[in-house]
Amino acid sequence: MTAVPVEQKAVSFTSKLSVLMKGTHGRFGGEAGEQWIAVNGAFSLHLDKLNNNMWIEYPGSHHSFWWNYPKLGKPFAEEFSKKQAKEVKIYAEGESQVLEALYESEDFPGLEIKSVAKLFASGIAEFYHEICNTSSKGLEENMYLLTSFGFFGNRLILPYQGHYVDMGDAYSSDPNLWDSAQITENWLFNKDRNVGCGICWDPSLKLLRPEYPLGLEHDLGRISGGAVVRTKTTVFALNTFAKWWDFRxxxxKLRNPVVPMLxxxxxxxxxxxxxxxxxxxxxxxxxxxMVPLAGSLELYVQNGENPEWxxxxxxxxxxQDLSSVSYEFSHGEKQDPGNGESGWKVRAVYRxxxxxxxxxxxxxxxxxxAVVCGLEEGAAGPVYTVSNGILSIAAAPGFGSVVHSLKHEGEEWLDSSYPEVAPRSWWNPWYGGLGVDIPGMSGFSRQQEPRSATWAERVDVHGNVWKGLRMTTVIEKQEANRGITIDQHYLMLPxxxxxxxxxxxxxxxxxxxPHYSLTDDNFIKPSPVFSEGWMEIPGEGRFLLGKLEAQLHSKGLLRIGAISRHNMLHVVNNYxxxxxxxxxxxxxxxHGVNHHLSLLNGGIAETQPTFLILGRIxxxxxxxxxxxxxxxxxxxxEKETLHADH
Structure with a gap:
């Protein structure tokens, strides 16, 4: 390039220009300005020549992960924070694109470190180091290597203090606010709006926070002359796993199909x-x-339609250095006896x-x-009833494998054709009520299979004893589901x-x-006059029954009511x-809740519970x-208590 100043001699100089142009396929790499870059598909791995840090890039994603230069010790030396690599290689290996950087140590003469990063087109990057003792003499003391990395985000999810904790936002996700020693598993995950990324390490290593970034300490032992020791691999995944439980x-290396709530x-x-x-x-x-509770805490309670107080x-x-604070409230004195509402909503304001x-x-x-179970004669044969003083249900196996009645304070909430099966809208036959949809099995086929009802008792994780009804369908005739037994439980607490x-x-x-599907099939009628009913999906507004035809998806909570009723029905499930x-x-x-089950031959699989909550709150x-x-x-x-058979 030549520049000609006004009325002066021309000045010529040479400048090397580089630009990274990548698509969605292909592997390549090389030197670009102050970086070395390895590309695999849409992902690229970058090594900064000045500070020896590495990071991953993907179009449109923004994340705060970087892989720091290695540190030998102890004490751990900072010599590779500025020292350039002796040699850099970029090459293809299997499905990965590999970047190797070789460093010679001056603080520990005779030792070389090869930093290796393998980038896959899936967005997974593997990092490890190889430490070589180039001398003929073994080390007299154990050598250690500290690998450190930065991992920040707007919504970190951590295995923390024995819980899976949602940090919620960038402020709470700051590593200054959580103790790395309290991380109980070998991974971290961050879920932003447009990107999900995670980092994991060998379970034998303990996550440290020696300084600003996080770190992992590797005990290399006394390296013999001419020997090479390799560290454990650390893995970073960018946009590979959309859900934290999949990355976990x-x-x-263990899959549990049930995802716990954070x-x-x-x-x-x-x-x-x-x-x-x-x-x-x-x-x-x-x-x-890692911050004490300091300021003020206000507690408010609400019962029924009354304003909170x-x-x-x-x-x-x-x-006081408080990590928790508690308060005990006796509700008996404040409850309105004419309210009829047994549920309470509690709100805490922490200033x-x-x-x-x-x-x-x-x-x-x-x-x-008490939860009272009864048996009476009905138009379709024996009717099994369960009542806890505020709720009651009824089911007749002779009619079908459904609960045809759910009453709260005497008000009916289910829509059913009981006592006779009849067509309704798209369904023929139609039972209504609370039932299940069995894949590949029509209502007519269901009627041909043996059905029974018993009383049931189950205990939850807190020790609460739930009592109610179990309805069983044993499929013996239909070929597609022959050998399958469905047990439907409808349970209450006192x-x-x-x-x-x-x-x-x-x-x-x-x-x-492995991919069996079972669906709750519930037909609800919040008012005797169908058009008075409505349903709400939080954040999406209210939809009026009888005024539209729509299939709407809910995320864990559906609110149902009618203009003629004070009470509402909330359907809660683990989304x-x-x-x-x-x-x-x-x-x-x-309303339906679909359950995906994996069934071994001879095995039993259970759905996650769905809760129907009735009240005015x-x-x-x-x-x-x-x-x-x-x-x-x-x-x-568990053993279920059986008091009756039909």
């Missing part, structure tokens, strides 16, 4: 996490980050020194009432306005069925493990997190 399964970094726990605990209300605010205003001093946060939860205390819906499938078909949707037209309103997704976390022991671990 990859990191742990805990909050600042959590409001009622009854120690048991939303059905009887007695006085114990509300506890738990701070999981403040029950506590607590001052929290930094000098900390740095920011104000709100949390809410639902409390549904058990009472001393005095609690909640119906738990839980199913199990026994596979005696002689085959492994990480299930997909749920509502269908409405001018004649029916149905308007619930939001954050209010029902404790219900979404609730699990039951495997059916093979």
């Amino acid at each position: 399964s990859f990191a742990r 805990d909050d970094h600042l959590e409001l726990a009622l009854g120690g996490g048991n939303p059905f605990l009887a007695g006085p209300l114990n509300a506890e605010l738990i701070e999981r980050k 403040k029950v506590a205003d607590m001052k929290l001093q930094r000098e 900390g020194e740095d920011w104000v946060q709100e949390r809410s939860a639902l409390w549904l205390p058990q009472t001393e009432a 005095g609690v306005p909640v119906l738990c819906v839980l199913h199990s499938v026994t596979n005696e078909s002689g085959m492994v069925l 990480d493990n299930q997909s749920s949707s509502a269908y409405v037209n001018n004649k029916v309103f149905s 308007d619930l939001n997704p954050e209010d029902v997190r404790d219900l979404q976390k609730l699990t039951f022991a495997s059916p093979t671990d």
